[in-house]
Amino acid sequence: MVATSHYADAELSTLRAPAGSAAALYDVLGDPSICGFEVTRAVDQPCDRLLKTIERFLKRCAREDLVLLYVSCHGLLDARGQLYFAAADTHKDDLLSTAMSSTWLRNCLGACDANRQVLILDCCFSGAYVRGVMGPREVPVIAKFATASRGRAVLTASRATEYSLEGEPVPGKVQPSVYTRHLIDGIRTGEADRDGDGVIAVADAHEYVERRLREEDVDQHPALLLYESGNKLELAHCRPRGALPPPSPWPVVAGRWRLLRRTWVRAALATAVIATLTALGLMLFALTRPDSGPGREGGDTTPSPLMVSGESVVFSPDGRVLAATHPGRADSLGLTNNDSIRLSNPRTGKAVRTLDSDDHDPVALAFSPDGRTLASAGWDGRVLLWDPANGRIIRTMSGHSQVNEVAFSPDGRLLASVGDNREVRLWDPRTGKLVSSIVAHAAGVSSVAFSPDGALLATSADTLLYEGDTSVRLWNPATGTRVRTLSGLEEGIQRLAFSPDGRTLAGASWDGSVHVWNTATGKQAEAIDADDHLPGAIAFSPDGRVLAGGGFDGTVSLWDPATGRALRTLTGHQGAVNSVAFSADGALLATGSDDRTVRVWNPDTGKLLRTL
Incomplete structure (x- = not known):
């Protein structure tokens, strides 16, 4: 638990909430009847000591551990919109050397061995942490996962351009922030257990806090980012709603002898049942394999060993190839720094080819109209053009610090790319040369699309970077002039x-x-x-x-x-x-x-x- 209330820089005001949040949350997280965490606190520490404390804490974690990192402090954004967490000796003019950057924190979590990780950020602009993880998306609650053996979750108290509220002061009391107060109440009372199963999962806690803020008409919008089985991560346990009080232990003791007498019968029955179920399972697996019958085209809903992530999927123009991003080595949030692109036959599921480039991390794909070129946009700021027939890189285009999306013109003569700067870049895919650029929005650009006749180019503003621009704009790609703004x-x-x-x-x-x-x-x-x-x-x-x-x-x-x-x-x-x-x-x-x-x-x- 990281809590920083007092700051050496006079421009950083003293905060009431972190101290109260840390104290109240410590009691709940450390309570063995509710959460049962072993809690380490880092309160009002200077930056160098804080970094060492977090790094050493995460290095001690084992693979089977559930790790929770809670941060409450001033959240600060630099000129590029990167998020920093203020320490006791942080100076606003020297963030790189005196504050904990969100990039450093992601790297530190990525080096941690624990398969299950929860990050809770209660600070201003905490939603900006998402940028380095998924790009232009603040992701709300998503559906339950099948297993809790691993998972990553990030809970943020506010959006990327939003303040995290401390709440009204109460004389003589040190209180948690608005966000953490509701988080604690939901866990302590068990009200966050939305389905009454006696378990408060990450998504349960988020939905409870979000609902309470909405009921109180608080202008603050928490977010939840989940990967793998993050939704199943269990924060706390409580008595299921409607459950009876624990029974007296005496009937259990009295019945122990009867149970022991029947043990050999139960063991024999269990062995027979397991053997039968195993045989049936093998038969069912054989019957449902996609190549188990002649001409079998579909119906297979069993995930194959080919695992692809869902950042981008695209069909080739002839429909014979499906390209999708494919995860490599997972980081702390289930994402990777070295994703590849997997080409498959969409009608059989057979893998065709893997396209891989070090440090590219593709997040968006587009086929050229003739199907001979596949473009990939990466978080590394590059746009790569591939030959899908042999898997080789044809050429590389650079210019963005981060690319969000790419699109070919209908005639294949232009390739548009957009990212976290204001520009739409138009490339000649045959040469890799930059043809022109259009300053499209006040900050980043989240999406780009050509009209079917190529006469229009549509762009949308990235509201994670700048909420003041929510417009969609139509452009003439030949001249770079704006045709129309769709606002409101x-x-x-x-x-x-x-x-x-x-x-x-x-x-x-x-x-x-x-x-x-x-x-x-x-x-x-x-x-x-x-x-x-x-x-x-x-x-x-x-x-x-x-x-x-x-x-x-x-x-x-x-x-x-x-x-x-x-x-x-x-x-x-x-x-x-x-x-x-x-x-x-x-x-x-x-x-x-x-x-x-x-x-x-x-x-x-x-x-x-x-x-x-």
Whole structure:
């Protein structure tokens, strides 16, 4: 537990909340009847000592440990929007040398052996920690995972540009912050146990705090970021709602002898049952293998050894290849620094080829219209062009410090890239030369898309970098001039997609809906309500009759874009769905998720055909 209330720099005001938060949370986390953590506190420490304390603490952790790191202090942003955590001797003008950077903290967590890690950040601008992890997404609660053997979770008290509130002072009392107070109350009282199973998981705690802040009309928006089985990480235990008091131990003692007398019978029965179930399991596995019968094309829902993450999925123009990011060595949050790209046959699930480049970490993919080139955007700031036929890098383009998305023009003569600076960069993919750049938004750019005729280029502002710009803008890519600004949005747009006829532009918004515009007039149709699924990915079917949106709750929604009517909901992913893509013939829909799988569906029936 890191808590810093007093600062040497006069520009950093003394905080009431960290001391109160640390004291109150210490009692709950250390209580063996509730949480049972072994708690180490670092209060008002100078930066060098704080870094050593955290590093040594994490180095002592074993693989099977559940590690929780709580930080309450001033959160500070530098000129580039990078997050720092203030120590007792931090000076605002010397953040690099006197404050703990979020990058250092991620690296330190990445070096920790513990498979289960929870990071709780109660400081201003804490949502900015997400930038170095996932890019332009603040991720809310997502669906439950199947196992709790490993997982990563980050809980932030506020958004990237938001303050974390201390609450009103109470004379004579040192109180926790608004966020931590509700977190403690939910755990201590057991009210955070939303399903009444006697366990308070990470997502339970987050949902409780979020609901209480909403009920109190507090202008603060906590966030939850989950990877692998982060949703299953157990913070505390409480008596299940409606459970009876513990029974007297005497009947247990009295019945012990009867139990021992039957032990040999139970053992014999258990052995027989296990043998039978094992045989049935082997038979079922053989029957459900995708190559178990002649001509078998689908129906396999068993994850294969081929594991792909869901940052981006894309079909080749002929539909024969499905490209998806593939996780390498996981860091502290389940992500990697050396992800690769896995090419697969979407109809059989067979791996075709792996594309790999050191330190590239691809997060967005795009095929050229002729299918001969695959572009990948990486957190390393590079755009790589690959030959998917042989897996070789054709050329490298650099210019961004971080790339969020790439898109080819319909004629294949331009490649657009956007990232954490204000520019859209337009490249000649045949030479790798920069053709032009467009200053598109006040800060970063989250998404870019070409219209089907190539006459328009659409961009959306990255509201994690600058919440003052929530606009979507249309550009003439040939001249770099702005054609139209689509404004009036309360929340920013995460991803954009043009309809096949180019008359409609759809955007998945942070407000939990899909916005649709007429590209000729800029007029906005009635927004499509995503029913709290919070879509983070979006794509039109080739005939334009279906709009697919991937939700952060693991669902995939299909709508009629003309009416906004919900057609069906696809369920099965156990993590946020970050990418959706239709094959060129519309017969397949691929979805990529944080649960480290890609699923291939029949969009007409909603049937799951294959899990990679």
